[in-house]
Amino acid sequence: MTLSSVTDVDASSPKHLRGRYAIAGVGETTYMRGSKYSTRSLATWAIKNAMDDAGLAPGDVDGMLSYSGNDSIFCPFVAGDLGIRLNFYMDVHGGGSSTEALIGIAIGVIEAGMCKTVAIFRSMNGYTQVRIGGTGARSAVPINGDQIHHRAYGWQSAGQMFAPTFLRHMYDYGTTPEQVAAVKVAHSRHASNNPKAYYKNRLTIEDVVSSRIICKPLHLLDCCVETDNATCLIVTSLDRARDCHRPPAVIQSVVGRCCKPRADMHYQHGPISTVAGHYAKDILFPNAGVSPDDIDLTGSYDAFTFTTMLQLEDYGFCRKGEGGDYVSSGIIELGGKRPNNTSGGHLCEGYTHGMNMVIENTRQLRGEADDSCPVGPDGKHQHTYDYSEGGCRQVKDVELTANLGWAMPGTGSAMIMSKDTR
Amino acid sequence: MSLQGEYMGMMLTVDDVDRENWEFFAWCDKGEFRLQRSPKSGLLRYPPTTACPWSADRSYEWTPVEGRGAVHSYVEVHHPIQPAFRDKVPYMILLVDLDTQKGQPSAHEALRVAGNLVTADGEFAPPEAIQSIGIGTRVRMVFSKVADGFSLPQWTIDEDAEQPENPWRYPQE
Numbered sequence: 001m002t003l004s005s006v007t008d009v010d011a012s013s014p015k016h017l018r019g020r021y022a023i024a025g026v027g028e029t030t031y032m033r034g035s036k037y038s039t040r041s042l043a044t045w046a047i048k049n050a051m052d053d054a055g056l057a058p059g060d061v062d063g064m065l066s067y068s069g070n071d072s073i074f075c076p077f078v079a080g081d082l083g084i085r086l087n088f089y090m091d092v093h094g095g096g097s098s099t100e101a102l103i104g105i106a107i108g109v110i111e112a113g114m115c116k117t118v119a120i121f122r123s124m125n126g127y128t129q130v131r132i133g134g135t136g137a138r139s140a141v142p143i144n145g146d147q148i149h150h151r152a153y154g155w156q157s158a159g160q161m162f163a164p165t166f167l168r169h170m171y172d173y174g175t176t177p178e179q180v181a182a183v184k185v186a187h188s189r190h191a192s193n194n195p196k197a198y199y200k201n202r203l204t205i206e207d208v209v210s211s212r213i214i215c216k217p218l219h220l221l222d223c224c225v226e227t228d229n230a231t232c233l234i235v236t237s238l239d240r241a242r243d244c245h246r247p248p249a250v251i252q253s254v255v256g257r258c259c260k261p262r263a264d265m266h267y268q269h270g271p272i273s274t275v276a277g278h279y280a281k282d283i284l285f286p287n288a289g290v291s292p293d294d295i296d297l298t299g300s301y302d303a304f305t306f307t308t309m310l311q312l313e314d315y316g317f318c319r320k321g322e323g324g325d326y327v328s329s330g331i332i333e334l335g336g337k338r339p340n341n342t343s344g345g346h347l348c349e350g351y352t353h354g355m356n357m358v359i360e361n362t363r364q365l366r367g368e369a370d371d372s373c374p375v376g377p378d379g380k381h382q383h384t385y386d387y388s389e390g391g392c393r394q395v396k397d398v399e400l401t402a403n404l405g406w407a408m409p410g411t412g413s414a415m416i417m418s419k420d421t422r
Numbered sequence: 423m424s425l426q427g428e429y430m431g432m433m434l435t436v437d438d439v440d441r442e443n444w445e446f447f448a449w450c451d452k453g454e455f456r457l458q459r460s461p462k463s464g465l466l467r468y469p470p471t472t473a474c475p476w477s478a479d480r481s482y483e484w485t486p487v488e489g490r491g492a493v494h495s496y497v498e499v500h501h502p503i504q505p506a507f508r509d510k511v512p513y514m515i516l517l518v519d520l521d522t523q524k525g526q527p528s529a530h531e532a533l534r535v536a537g538n539l540v541t542a543d544g545e546f547a548p549p550e551a552i553q554s555i556g557i558g559t560r561v562r563m564v565f566s567k568v569a570d571g572f573s574l575p576q577w578t579i580d581e582d583a584e585q586p587e588n589p590w591r592y593p594q595e
Contacts, residue, residue, distance in 0.1 A: 139503045139505065140504075140505070142434075143432050143433065143434050143435070144437065144440075145437060146443065148574070150536060152429060152430070152574055153515050153537060153538050154507040155497065156504065157503045160497055160503070163496075163497040164495035164517045167495050167496065167557075167592060168494070168495040170592070171557050177593065212500070212501075213498075213500045214501040215498060215501065216496075216497065216498040217594075267517055267536075268468070268475075268531065268532075268533070268534055269531055271530045272494070272495060272517075
């Protein structure tokens with residue numbers, strides 16, 4: 001199937017920023033249900049952890065970005081709590097495609113001289129307060145104007161909204177429930193080697209396809225976990241990052257909220273089995289100067305098993321239509337050629353609207369995946385590369401990682417990072 | 423005046439300044455499916471928008487469109503979110519390719535109109551109807567009343583149409 005191109009935007013011009021910025025620190029809270037903390041408290045917890053990770057004092061951070069769907073706290077409150085005086089902040093509306101987009105914005109504002117070091121956070125009680133799946137308070141709100149065209153039909157949750165795309169991919173390409181279930185199986189195996197993961201039990205294909213149907217084609221175990229947590233990334237120039245405690249994860253390119261035509265109603269512009277990665281890849285790879293074959297590790301947004309599969313396919317990690325084969329081939333598992341979501345991702349580790357996959361790839365690039373391997377005298381994990389249950393999850397020789405963020409089929413963000421070559 | 427009414431336990435409101443949606447649902451209440459057509463591009467669009475996606479033309483004419491087409495994709499919901507849908511499961515949300523303007527202005531585009539699968543009388547379809555349809559099934563539009571002056575488009579099986587022998591369905595039944 002080919003897709004007619006409505007716009008051919010060359011957004012791949014600022015190559016002079018390639019390799020000039022880095023993730024200097026990462027931090028998160030525990031992934032919980034029933035956190036008993038406010039989103040303000042969770043946010044300061046995650047940001048403090050990221051500052052400690054980077055070795056930065058409050059006076060070293062002068063920029064802040066956050067995103068939410070009116071279910072979080074604003075930057076000035078948490079900055080004030082932590083003694084950070086801000087030269088720049090912005091609280092952005094949005095969910096799943098925000099992480100990489102905000103990293104790009106942070107690079108832009110630092111480059112513009114507006115501030116020097118930016119903490120990006122997402123804080124949410126996604127289980128006990130505003131349920132991301134739309135149940136509870138979110139299912140009872142009045143419905144206005146444009147929303148009537150979907151919500152009035154009982155078409156509201158992310159799973160319900162994306163299902164026509166998932167189903168149509170099965171129709172167009174013969175993708176099977178068992179193939180896609182392999183995403184959950186892989187991520188559950190990764191999570192079993194992640195002490196932080198909310199769900200650590202290893203699952204089988206049979207477990208997934210025999211779990212109850214939520215809305216066809218999604219079984220319960222095709223859907224991610226809802227959790228309470230906050231996460232933080234600290235972005236600064238590569239030069240400054242090199243002065244921090246941890247090895248920098250160097251940013252090679254970013255794409256932010258790249259859209260299909262008519263992303264407001266994705267289904268008007270077919271093929272509906274094609275997602276925004278189809279467009280985003282033409283910014284992501286030229287900006288970094290690499291191709292999908294060069295990538296050692298992916299972090300493809302797994303709100304659902306299908307989102308991972310669709311993105312890996314449309315970003316070109318396999319041919320169009322062969323996503324089902326790709327994700328069920330073993331390639332995406334630890335020990336495979338290009339593992340995906342080695343922390344267990346949203347399906348198993350916790351739901352943070354894209355942040356934890358960037359945190360994981362940062363740790364992987366440092367060679368510091370926080371698994372259960374023994375800790376040596378230098379305080380670092382002595383990785384065994386034995387990926388059996390409860391063991392290692394560090395990927396060997398990671399040089400280049402890709403993060404593929406998803407808001408909806410029509411909108412996505414992405415980022416390529418590398419190990420510091422200095 | 424705003425359009426407002428309770429439907430399936432939800433308060434639906436269309437503000438009067440939301441002129442495009444207001445007019446769309448008001449036409450539905452007259453039993454007419456009308457879409458905006460840009461005089462500049464000559465193309466219809468759905469859902470209602472404030473300009474033509476192909477010509478950026480802000481002017482439009484409400485044009486009668488035949489409410490017939492084929493299922494392009496669907497959702498069969500077994501776990502409802504909104505409380506009033508709990509006693510309707512399983513229910514179907516259809517994404518229907520209208521015959522009008524299918525494959526225009528590019529090969530994979532269509533006016534893809536959402537709605538639930540309902541009976542000809544507008545009741546939620548029973549399980550046997552849900553199990554009989556899939557991608558390719560021919561459907562026709564009916565309307566569900568929300569309040570005076572305010573109705574929603576819905577889809578029912580087109581009894582007069584020639585139906586595909588085996589419409590594509592999710593393989594795991």
